[in-house]
Amino acid sequence: MFMIEQIIFIICLASVGYIAYKRIRRIIQNIRLGKDEVIKDNPSQRWQNTLLIAFGQKKMFDRPLVGLMHFVIYVGFLIINIEVLEIIIDGIAGTHRLFAPILGGFYTFLINFFEFLAVGVIVVCAIFLIRRNILRVKRLHARELTKWPLTDANLILTFEILLMLAFLTWNASDTVLRERGVEHYNIAGIGSFWFSGILSSLFEGWDTTALVVYERFAWWFHILGILGFGIYVTYSKHLHIAMAFPNTYFARLLPKGEMRNMPVVTKEVRLMLGLPETTNGNSDTSVSTESADATPGRFGAKDINDLSWKNLMDAYSCTECGRCTSECPANITGKLLSPRKIMMDTRDRMEEVGQQIESGKEAFTDGKSLLDNYITREELLACTTCNACVEVCPVSISPLDIILELRRYMIMEESSAPGSWNAMFSNEENNMAPWKFSPSDRFNWADQLKSGQ
Amino acid sequence: MSETINFQVPTMAELMARGEEPEVLFWVGCAGSFDDRYKKVTIAFTKILNKLGIRFAVLGTEESCTGDPARRAGNEFLFQMLAIQNIEVLNGYNIKKIVTACPHCFNTLKNDYPALGGNYEVLHHSQFLQQLINEGKIKLQGGGEFKGKRITYHDSCYLGRANDVYEAPREVLQALDAELVEMKRSRRHGLCCGAGGGQMFKEAEPGNKEVNIERIEEALNTNPNVVAVACPFCMTMLADGIKNKEKETEVKVYDLAELIDRSL
Numbered sequence A: 001m002f003m004i005e006q007i008i009f010i011i012c013l014a015s016v017g018y019i020a021y022k023r024i025r026r027i028i029q030n031i032r033l034g035k036d037e038v039i040k041d042n043p044s045q046r047w048q049n050t051l052l053i054a055f056g057q058k059k060m061f062d063r064p065l066v067g068l069m070h071f072v073i074y075v076g077f078l079i080i081n082i083e084v085l086e087i088i089i090d091g092i093a094g095t096h097r098l099f100a101p102i103l104g105g106f107y108t109f110l111i112n113f114f115e116f117l118a119v120g121v122i123v124v125c126a127i128f129l130i131r132r133n134i135l136r137v138k139r140l141h142a143r144e145l146t147k148w149p150l151t152d153a154n155l156i157l158t159f160e161i162l163l164m165l166a167f168l169t170w171n172a173s174d175t176v177l178r179e180r181g182v183e184h185y186n187i188a189g190i191g192s193f194w195f196s197g198i199l200s201s202l203f204e205g206w207d208t209t210a211l212v213v214y215e216r217f218a219w220w221f222h223i224l225g226i227l228g229f230g231i232y233v234t235y236s237k238h239l240h241i242a243m244a245f246p247n248t249y250f251a252r253l254l255p256k257g258e259m260r261n262m263p264v265v266t267k268e269v270r271l272m273l274g275l276p277e278t279t280n281g282n283s284d285t286s287v288s289t290e291s292a293d294a295t296p297g298r299f300g301a302k303d304i305n306d307l308s309w310k311n312l313m314d315a316y317s318c319t320e321c322g323r324c325t326s327e328c329p330a331n332i333t334g335k336l337l338s339p340r341k342i343m344m345d346t347r348d349r350m351e352e353v354g355q356q357i358e359s360g361k362e363a364f365t366d367g368k369s370l371l372d373n374y375i376t377r378e379e380l381l382a383c384t385t386c387n388a389c390v391e392v393c394p395v396s397i398s399p400l401d402i403i404l405e406l407r408r409y410m411i412m413e414e415s416s417a418p419g420s421w422n423a424m425f426s427n428e429e430n431n432m433a434p435w436k437f438s439p440s441d442r443f444n445w446a447d448q449l450k451s452g453q
Numbered sequence B: 001m002s003e004t005i006n007f008q009v010p011t012m013a014e015l016m017a018r019g020e021e022p023e024v025l026f027w028v029g030c031a032g033s034f035d036d037r038y039k040k041v042t043i044a045f046t047k048i049l050n051k052l053g054i055r056f057a058v059l060g061t062e063e064s065c066t067g068d069p070a071r072r073a074g075n076e077f078l079f080q081m082l083a084i085q086n087i088e089v090l091n092g093y094n095i096k097k098i099v100t101a102c103p104h105c106f107n108t109l110k111n112d113y114p115a116l117g118g119n120y121e122v123l124h125h126s127q128f129l130q131q132l133i134n135e136g137k138i139k140l141q142g143g144g145e146f147k148g149k150r151i152t153y154h155d156s157c158y159l160g161r162a163n164d165v166y167e168a169p170r171e172v173l174q175a176l177d178a179e180l181v182e183m184k185r186s187r188r189h190g191l192c193c194g195a196g197g198g199q200m201f202k203e204a205e206p207g208n209k210e211v212n213i214e215r216i217e218e219a220l221n222t223n224p225n226v227v228a229v230a231c232p233f234c235m236t237m238l239a240d241g242i243k244n245k246e247k248e249t250e251v252k253v254y255d256l257a258e259l260i261d262r263s264l
């Protein structure tokens, strides 16, 4: 009996490993569809950000209550997964609670602590479900959060509750079996568990065979659930549980106001102005995705392969929490733009291209693109470049960077600016100011002052 | 004291001809040069520089737009044309230190120009004024015009989030001995006035409200006597908002430089 169970377990584990491997490889390849960008500067600052913002969840505490609740799930999941290690070894070796004799009294403490966290996770997930579906918190409802994204969020929360319930009832049924001294379960030295102890009374009346069946069911449900969850996550906004860490590490350190330079343009402009090609500019401190000598591809971005790999990593890291959108001045005043949607669109387009590659087709031959098929010009034009979205994102995403690259494509490749912008451009070109004033009048403001008001 | 001063606005060309170098270049910016309302701010700041005897200069007609609106709108060619020409002028005069009353100019000169060969120490006038206050060079007359008045400060995106300058403008306001009241969304969470990223130069996209109206409502909720700004675009947007709410007699929009100049 145990042999068969072990074999099934190993097969499950191996298949999950294989699926996960393929999926992770796909994600990495999708991110690599983006342009090269060297991000190597200042590793100590980067580690510090990763520690504070990703591990320490610093920005989540901008909203202290939600931050705390999210922290419970985060810590719960991180720590309860230590238990998964024992479960996997037990599953492979056919043992039961292998760590108990080794850890002695500490084992009882550990399981109690896990149970405490599990209860915390259940409570918080329930509150989150209520906030999302009954209280209908505004930030969690938007035109981009219908259909799959809405189901995704609810599925995850429900699933987390079920997993934790399986863990608790597994401990409860196991405790009864241990107390009855049933063989394989009768491990000495395990103390009582607080929370599952309460649940044990539910199982006391059961006969031993039924108990064993339930114990096995809960054990399998819990571990297969976690493994399945691991795969599911890679298709979901919940990928942030992994991506938040590298994404924070690679987040830009420059002042938010600085825009990515375009060396190809610099080269051309200097040529036009009759200036020597080189400058003493410290361009190595600035972000740019191309070197000046690279064959100029597109100006700006029309599709995901025109964006930097970091923009694409951003898209896989987005949790769809909508903090960005809730602080976006354009969105607040009813415009179409939602920075969260920019990230979701980028990710959807990336997945679409990835699937083409997966099915053996050549990428980017479907006649679609991120601009127009996903993100409209009306959205792009509404951005005030205020950086509110960038500032507030808990996983250091920049929706603004993508918006600006798409705008560059619109203006530089298509010259499709609104009329009033074209007028501004021509003023800038002819009058060196965005308004139609003569450059020779630029200093007139001082006349009044010099004449003693 | 201001009546006795003979105000000077030296240009770099004049200084160069005299073989002098200024302590700091005052970058006026397009709004500061052409916008009727913001010209008052330029004049106020020039007066402060004069009153304190700071050796400054301006570029006068040699200044061009930094290119910020073009760059944020997506027109990189136009931006770099303007930027590189400005850098030629600035480097030609061997400029080291720049102060400007426009956060957009500030951001572009400070962050966008280095990659194009323009490296300067760039200060926003709020930082410049704060330094002068800290050094004791600005001494405000006790019981000035704004003492005890309720002032709310609107964070400019290009000063705040773009460059993490949140405290300097507030410290300047504190020197006025006024009552500083914060809006609900301030500092990192400050709400944009709606003008950045080229919005100043086009109609807003369809929506259900103008951004400046949303912002001025929030500002008015603090019952201010003065809405203080540190940016020409914010100035326009919020002043328009106040007109829209027909509050222009009760609530004034002032730039930091005006507040300081009037109390100096």
Ligand code: SF4
Pocket: A324, A327, A328, A329, A330, A331, A337, A338, A339, A382, A383, A384, A385, A386, A387, A388, A389, A390, A399, A400, A403
């Ligand atoms: S930068 Fe653009 S997208 Fe981001 S919050 Fe501001 S207006 Fe919205």
Ligand code: SF4
Pocket: A317, A318, A319, A320, A321, A322, A323, A324, A325, A339, A340, A343, A392, A393, A394, A395, A396, A397, A399
């Ligand atoms: S971009 Fe950041 S703030 Fe916006 S929804 Fe995604 S994770 Fe949340």
